[in-house]
Structure formats: C-alpha cells, structure tokens
Amino acid sequence: MPSRKKARIAMTSITYAMKAKELLRSLGYSCEVERMPKGLGSGCGYSIIIYTDSDVITALLEKRGIPHKGVYPA
Amino acid sequence: MNINFDNSAGTFPKPESVRRAVANAMRRYGGNPGRGGHRLSQETAEQVYRVRKLAADFFGAEPENTAFTPNCTYGLNMAIKGIMQFGGHMIISSMEHNAVSRPVYSLTRRSGVKCSVADLCGDPERDISVLEGLIRHDTLCICCTAASNVTGRILPFREIGDLCRRRNIAFICDCAQGAGILDLGLKDGIDFICTSGQKGLYGPTGTGFLVSSGRFPLSTIIEGGTGATSAELAQTPFMPEKLESGSLNTAGIIGAGAGIEFVTTRTPEKIRSHEAKLCKRLEEGLLSISSDIRIFDADKPRAPIVSFLLPGESSEETAQKLNGAGFSLRGGLQCAALAHESLGTISTGTVRFSPSVFNDLGQTDRLLNVIDGIMRKKKAH
Numbered sequence: 001m002p003s004r005k006k007a008r009i010a011m012t013s014i015t016y017a018m019k020a021k022e023l024l025r026s027l028g029y030s031c032e033v034e035r036m037p038k039g040l041g042s043g044c045g046y047s048i049i050i051y052t053d054s055d056v057i058t059a060l061l062e063k064r065g066i067p068h069k070g071v072y073p074a
Numbered sequence: 075m076n077i078n079f080d081n082s083a084g085t086f087p088k089p090e091s092v093r094r095a096v097a098n099a100m101r102r103y104g105g106n107p108g109r110g111g112h113r114l115s116q117e118t119a120e121q122v123y124r125v126r127k128l129a130a131d132f133f134g135a136e137p138e139n140t141a142f143t144p145n146c147t148y149g150l151n152m153a154i155k156g157i158m159q160f161g162g163h164m165i166i167s168s169m170e171h172n173a174v175s176r177p178v179y180s181l182t183r184r185s186g187v188k189c190s191v192a193d194l195c196g197d198p199e200r201d202i203s204v205l206e207g208l209i210r211h212d213t214l215c216i217c218c219t220a221a222s223n224v225t226g227r228i229l230p231f232r233e234i235g236d237l238c239r240r241r242n243i244a245f246i247c248d249c250a251q252g253a254g255i256l257d258l259g260l261k262d263g264i265d266f267i268c269t270s271g272q273k274g275l276y277g278p279t280g281t282g283f284l285v286s287s288g289r290f291p292l293s294t295i296i297e298g299g300t301g302a303t304s305a306e307l308a309q310t311p312f313m314p315e316k317l318e319s320g321s322l323n324t325a326g327i328i329g330a331g332a333g334i335e336f337v338t339t340r341t342p343e344k345i346r347s348h349e350a351k352l353c354k355r356l357e358e359g360l361l362s363i364s365s366d367i368r369i370f371d372a373d374k375p376r377a378p379i380v381s382f383l384l385p386g387e388s389s390e391e392t393a394q395k396l397n398g399a400g401f402s403l404r405g406g407l408q409c410a411a412l413a414h415e416s417l418g419t420i421s422t423g424t425v426r427f428s429p430s431v432f433n434d435l436g437q438t439d440r441l442l443n444v445i446d447g448i449m450r451k452k453k454a455h
Contacts, residue, residue, distance in 0.1 A: 013302045013315050014108035015138050018123035033119075035111025045302075046108075067312075 007054040008047045009061070010036055010069040017046040020066050024050065024057065040072055049074050076402040077437050082223055082251060082379055082428035083404055084272045084279060088333070095332035096278055099325040106321055108301030118324055125331030126314070129283050132334050133267050134259035139286040141314040142327055146250040147173040149268030149284035150217075152317060153246045154178060156292030157215050163188040165208050167218035167229060168416040172409045174217055174248055188212075193416065196374040198230035206237055215244035215265075215290075220252030224413045224424060225371035226353075226379030228256065235263020244290045251377050254337045255346045260287050274345075275337055276431075277330030280323055286313065296320075345431050349378030352429040352438045356380050359442035364449050370417055370424055381424040384445070386452060389423035396425075399444040403427055 011017040017033045024031040029052050036045035050057045054071045061068055078086050099121070105114030107122040123137065130140040143149040150173045158164055158181050166174055168191055181187035190208040194201040205216060216238055220231045231247055238245035246266040252258050253267070254274025260267065264287070271281030286292070298319030300310040310316050337345065357380055360367045366385040384392050393405030406423040407414050414420045429438070 012312060013138075013310075014119050015123065015126065015314055018119065019137055022123075022127070033116065 005053070006049070006051050006074045007057075008034070008036075008040075008049055008072040008074040009054065009057065010040065010045055010047045010072065012067050012069060014046045016066055016068070017048055020048050020061055020068070023060065023064055023066065024048070027060070029057065045069070047072075076397065076400050077433070077441070078402045079427050079429055079433065079437075079441065080402045080404045081430035081433075082273065082408075082426060084270075085274065085276050085430045085432075087432055088278070088329075089276055089336045091336055092276055092278065092329050092332040096325050096329040099328040103324055103328060106301075107324060108315070109299075109321075121328050121331075122322060122324060125327050125334070128331050128334045128338075129285065132259075132338065133253075133283075133285045134261050135267075135285045136288065138313050139288050141284045141286075141317040142322055143268075143282040143284050143317075144280055144323065145272075145282040146248065146268050146270040147282075149266075149282050150174055150246070150248055151177045152284055152295055153266040153268055153292065154215075154217055155181065155295045157244055157246070157290060158187050159185060159293050159295070161186050162214040163190070163210050163212045164214055165190045165192055165205060165216045165218075166412075167191070167205075168193045169219055169222040169224070169227060169229065169413045170217075170410065171219060171223050171248060171250070171413070172411065173250070174219070175412045178217070191412070192218075194218075194229060196227055196371065198233055201230055202233045202237055205234060206241075209241055209243070213241075213243055215246055217246040217248070219248040219250070220256060220258055221377035221379075222371070222410070222413055223251050223379075224408050224410050224417065224426065225374075225381040226251065226376035226428075227371040228252075228375045228377060231258060231264065232262045238265070239263050251379070254342055255349070255377050257342060260285065265289050266292075271326070271330035271333060274342075275330060275333045277333035278326045281326040281330040283330075284317060288313075292317065294319075340431060346378060348431055349429045349433075352433055352435060353378045353380045353427070355435055355438045356427055356442065359439070360445065363442070363446050367449075370419070378429060380427040382427070383419065383422055383424050384448065384452075389419075389425045392425045392448070395448055396441070396444060401441050401444065 103118040105118040107119035249269040253269040267285040271277035297309040300315035389405035
C-alpha cells in the first residue's frame with residue numbers, strides 16, 4: 001500500500017482506536033475514530049482516519065505497541 | 075440520616091463531582107460504547123476510554139490492560155478462575171474475604187485445583203517465608219488482599235510481588251480496601267489488581283476494575299458480545315474487550331472516573347492520613363472507656379479501619395445499638411470467615427469502624443460518647 005495523505009487505518013478494537021487517537025493528537029496529528037465501512041475488514045471493526053503519510057503514522061503506532069490491521073484509502 | 079462509619083463496605087456520601095458525573099452521563103452518554111459508528115456511541119466510547127486511561131494511569135497500567143468489572147468480586151473471580159480453571163496449585167492468605175476464599179473453594183471442589191492457606195501473622199519477614207515455603211512446582215499464583223477488610227491489617231504486598239516475580243508466578247491482589255488509600259500499583263509486582271470502584275475510589279456501586287500487568291494471559295469465564303471480532307464464534311482474544319462481554323455500566327464507569335479524579339486530587343496519602351487520625355482517636359477513646367474492649371490487629375500496620383468488640387455482647391448487638399443511636403458500623407463477619415477464624419472471632423464477629431474523607435473528629439467523639447453510654451449501662455447492670 002503506497003503512502004498517501006488521507007488514509008484509513010483499521011484497528012483491532014475501539015480501545016486501540018482511542019489509544020491511537022490520543023497518541024497521535026498528543027503529537028500534533030489530526031485523527032478521527034470511525035467505524036470500518038462495510039466491505040472492509042471483518043466483524044465490528046473500528047478505524048482511524050489520518051491526514052498524514054500513513055507510513056509515518058503506522059511506524060508511530062508500532063513503536064508504541066498499538067496493533068493495527070492495515071491501511072486503506074479514505 | 076445515620077453517620078456512615080461503614081465506608082469499607084462502600085463510601086457514602088459520594089463527592090459532588092461523582093454525583094454530577096453520573097447525572098450528566100444519564101443525560102448525555104446513552105450510546106452503547108464500541109457498538110456502533112454513530113455519534114451517540116462514539117461520544118460514550120470517548121468517555122469510557124477517558125476513564126479507562128484514568129484508571130490505568132492511577133495503577134501504572136496500560137489502558138488496554140484495564141478492564142471494567144461490576145465490582146471487585148467479579149474481578150477476583152475472573153483473575154482467579156482465569157489463571158486456575160485448568161488446575162494447578164495456588165496460595166491464599168488466612169486473611170481473605172469470601173470474594174477470594176469462595177471461588178477458590180469452588181475450584182478445589184469442581185476443578186481439582188489445590189490450594190494452600192498461608193497463616194500470616196503480620197510480621198512481613200515471617201509471612202514471606204511462610205508463603206515461599208508453600209510454593210510448589212505446580213503453583214500458578216498467590217492471591218491475597220492488600221489490606222484486610224476486617225481489621226485493615228496491611229499484608230506485605232510489595233514483598234509478595236517480589237516473591238512472585240522471583241518465582242515466576244502470578245500475583246492476584248484484592249485491593250478493595252487498599253485502592254485509594256495505599257500507594258499501590260503494578261510497580262509493586264502485582265499482576266492483577268482487582269478492586270471496587272465504590273470504596274476508596276469514591277465511585278458509584280456496581281463498578282470495579284481488573285488491571286493486568288499483561289504478563290499472564292487470562293482464560294475467560296464469561297463470553298459474549300464485545301463489539302470486536304464479531305464474525306468469529308471464538309471470544310475476542312485481546313484485552314480489554316476479551317474481559318468485557320455485554321454492555322458496560324457506562325454511567326457507573328463515568329462516575330468512577332470522577333471518583334478517581336477526586337482521590338487523585340486529594341491524594342491517597344492525605345486521605346489515609348485523615349482517616350488514620352479518626353481511627354487513632356477512636357482507639358484511644360475505646361481504651362480509655364474500658365480496657366476490656368478488644369481491638370484487633372492494633373499493633374500492626376493497618377489501613378484506616380478499627381475492628382473492636384465490647385465485652386459481654388456480640389458484634390451484631392453492638393452494631394444494632396449504634397445504629398439506633400444514629401451510627402452505621404458493620405458487625406458480624408464482614409464476609410470474611412477465613413479472617414475471623416484466623417483472629418479467633420468467628421463466633422462473635424467484630425464491630426468495624428471505617429471512616430471516609432467526609433467523616434470528622436466531632437463525629438468520632440459523638441460515637442465514643444454513645445459507646446461510653448453502652449459500657450456504663452453494662453456496669454450498672
């Protein structure tokens with residue numbers, strides 16, 4: 001998945017989505033929590049919408065031990 | 075209204091901020107958190123996460139390792155059975171509440187779990203030696219209280235945490251009487267902090283926390299809808315949703331968050347110091363009324379509780395007389411038969427005085443006057 005500005009990152013749970021949002025906002029990045037749209041992922045998933053290079057964001061999440069399930073176009 | 079000196083059973087009154095938070099939650103946060111993408115659900119989820127983070131910070135944990143429970147007993151059952159449900163050996167102390175002793179007893183009867191009860195005397199060195207001597211090759215955990223709900227005796231939980239780390243076994247700690255009063259957290263080597271939200275944390279009834287170090291995965295004892303991994307029949311495998319099947323008590327949780335903020339602002343040290351002052355006043359007063367009044371664990375480090383017994387009557391009789399005079403104190407066994415066996419008070423129980431931050435010396439002196447009156451009547455007869 002190439003990096004893009006606006007993107008959706010699928011999260012494993014609402015708790016991790018909230019944790020990610022708190023982390024990213026504390027670092028000055030815009031971030032929103034949204035339900036995963038139908039057809040993306042499986043089950044009742046949550047995602048975060050980001051407005052920065054997704055590689056930067058996923059690297060930050062991984063560094064803080066926040067799991068995610070993939071990057072999608074938003 | 076009675077003056078409440080039974081705060082170990084549940085602090086009351088509650089701080090104004092807690093009352094406001096619950097009322098506000100009932101007005102504003104009615105969505106089911108983690109169960110939808112709409113605004114009501116999201117806004118409630120934000121609040122629930124905020125409290126999760128508050129509780130996690132309070133105990134030095136990660137938010138995802140901080141699960142909400144309906145009370146301390148549920149947390150203890152989830153931790154004990156989550157570690158022990160497939161068998162093995164565990165150790166509990168002789169000062170345990172039924173919230174520990176009953177699930178353990180049930181496991182020994184139904185699941186072949188073996189349990190040793192450590193007879194702890196209050197000397198930390200000896201107590202650790204006793205606990206260490208009971209560890210076997212198949213021991214999976216030590217489960218004990220941080221402070222007895224009967225006498226307030228503080229168990230050497232930091233040393234027990236060290237012992238468990240050294241021996242690579244889990245430490246489940248009943249923090250119902252310690253949280254909000256004692257400086258305790260995961261830093262003390264505890265793997266599972268089980269506590270109520272409605273006691274020393276000043277939250278509403280029906281709230282509790284199970285805080286994990288993350289070192290030992292728990293098997294679940296309750297499964298169901300978690301809002302995550304919904305397409306799978308298997309229970310959600312990750313924390314905290316794994317332990318939070320079914321709808322959460324959102325109003326209670328939001329109130330519990332206000333309680334934690336209240337305690338954090340006041341600081342547990344100052345709260346304990348205030349309550350200890352009232353306990354000291356009561357103890358000195360009781361001894362000046364009569365040397366026949368027995369005070370239990372008086373010589374040991376304690377959370378702010380005074381457990382006493384008047385001569386010639388049961389604790390229930392005394393508690394009833396005090397209730398008639400406008401004071402709520404708990405008589406009987408305080409749901410801790412094992413601790414009373416250990417103290418030699420299983421037939422009489424004890425009267426438990428447990429103040430909160432909202433009690434004062436004037437109320438304590440008035441209680442002493444009533445007890446003095448009871449003792450004078452006894453002498454006159």
